Amino acid sequence: MMDVKRVISKIERKYIKNNLKKEQRIDGRGLWDYRDFKITPGLIASAEGSADVLLGETRIITGLKYDVGTPFPDLPDEGVCTLMAELLPLASPLFEGGPPNNQSIELARVVDRGIRHADCVQTKKLCIKEKEAVYILFVDMYVINHSGNLIDCGGVSALTSLINAHIPEGRWTENGVEWTGKYLTGEDIVKELPLVMTYGKIDDIVFADPSLPEELVSDGRISISVTETQITSIQKSGGTTFSFDEIQMLAKKSMEIGKQLRKDLDLLQYKTKI
């Protein structure tokens, strides 16, 4: 409904700001309310795990692929999990396509760090033979529709695709790595369930899960990843400052919202049943 162009109109900025001051948002949400998530797991036949996630109208389809390779010399008994993000021109006239730009790199890195520092993926379980063969997992997020807050949508999409994993299990033999006939699933691979929460800031008002118009008029943004008990990653971006009180408040809010979301989403239901 609201026309999204590169230049944001002044009255749009004013409208969103004035209403936020009264704790009102265009879609009727409260300052800390999330839009609805809608999750469809395992839709990609060619992938070894996948998830189609909608957060409001923002949509990210993530696919999981694997490779078998040699481990890093300093981590000889651990597999590797790498994340990538593509902002498809399909998703918005604001995306130009082409090689990764700052926005797609930021999306991939913020989601990656939230997952990595939560020790979410059991990289030791991804080891087939120490020093010889480990799994390399590729978690590739494709943004299909941009309606604000790619990071939180991406976080759930990436995590769900890992939970949905069904990777052929390998065994080390004298002939190299062979398939055992069984599969590694999310149950084997995923230990923690980190969720990332992103907040926008306009003047001195902070609010959760920015929609696209809110995101475009925000002065700044902060993303906080949490597990059930700990904060695992923080990223502040945009040319504004946050006060110490605000940061403390947001850390606490993130744990609360995170706990509730984790319960509501019940992501483990998206495991592949073999």
Added chain:
Amino acid sequence: MVLLIKDEYPDKLFREDGKRLDGRDKKELRPIKMEVGVLKNADGSAYIEWGNNKIFAAVYGPREVHPHHLAKPDRGVLRVFYRMATYSVFDRKRPAPGRREKEISMIISDCLEPVLFLELYPGTSFEVFIEVIDADGGTRCASTTVAALALADAGVPMRSLVTSLALGIIDGELVVDLSGIEDKAGDADLPIAITWFNDEISLLQFDGKMDLSQFDEFLTLSKEFAKEIYEMQVATLKEKYLGIQENIEKENKNREDDSK
């Protein structure tokens, strides 16, 4: 990539009972599902599931050409970007577009151009973005078919729709709508597209070996099955609006019944 389950090509592409490996007859299409208006930020959009293929198409245009030097003073430009997601294929594809994707982009562009009125839009561009998120044989055909839907959804003036499918020869027999494994292990692959305003061919490729009588049969069959797919495209475009109309009629009837 080192894969633990090998991508093996079976010896026979027909089963004991004479059916193809996925249970189809020689002249049978895979299940096809189409939808329009799925991506709200684009001017027009469509989505198709064709067998295991899953493909999105989005259209922007007419709009200013970026970069400017590609603009033509006397007519509009059509740019097609056919891309495959890394996870859309069994052996993960590298993220950057390769030569195959660029070639297919060009073929689809040449295929769609005859139905557009580019001469009415000098200095502007139409951009068609196609993203294959799951591939299983015949992606260029499914992509062309879904791109035509997206153009129609955008309200771009067109002489007619375009419909595309691939026929092929497997184990010496002519079949309709090649699946991924039939494409890889078969003898010949024949993608074709038809523009309906003049009943002519706007995409045609062939790889393999075929004799003349098979070629005649191929041409006849392709038109017949393309027509079937065309009817689905038309129904999909109309369904978006007819569905809304039906719901309203239902609501009205319910309200009438309630007040009785």
Added chain:
Amino acid sequence: MNEEEEDVSSEEDEFEVEETSRELVVPGEILTDDTKNFIPGRGTLLTKDKSKIVSLMLGLKSIKKNYINVIPLKGIYTPQPGDKVIALVVDKNPVKYKCDINSKDFAQLKPRNTIKRERSRMGRGRGGPQDDTERFDIGDLIIAKILSADRLNKPELTTVGRYLGKKNGGIVISIDPPKIPRVIGRAGSMIKMLKNLTKCNIFVTQNGRIWIRGENIENERLLIKAIAKIEREAHTTGLTDRIQAFIENEKVKGGIN
């Protein structure tokens, strides 16, 4: 500027016109092969062999006298001289403003076409000619009129005239331009009803953009919902009554006045 006074009663709602059938047609669909008695109108084409009239796009078939037309349901805006549009200033330099009008081209607004009526009556001599103009910044949303538009040149805008100029408050939403007549309705019936029931100021323009300002955000939200419903059901009959019922229902549900 008093938006409520604007008279839109002369605008015709093609969708409600009797001759519009509810028949949906797709690009290339044959509308008639009786080319002796029918003339190809808007959105249609006579085939090369002159034997058929076909549709150029997805839309509703409409027959007016002996013209066969197709009313499109979607499509970007095509500027026509005289149209009122909501333009977004995206760039400026001393000789012109560059404006986004939701069309295939950007439009131009030259300073000489931004003269404020009141000021210009004061005559020259009071500073230079520039003093009479209304100045705009990047990000301003302005109501403008199309002065000229043709195939070869970028559309020209003017803000000289009643109801034209910058908007300072409210919000602008967008719908498919072909559906704008539905928001106005036959003899302005739809827009009058919307204004009365939601108590919002509404300014509808031809390029699919609608400016609204209400007493509070609940009323504005309700109006936006109603307009979204109009956009979705634009191709159906009995729309005005249905939208009215919808708004009244929502008001009761939400306790809105």
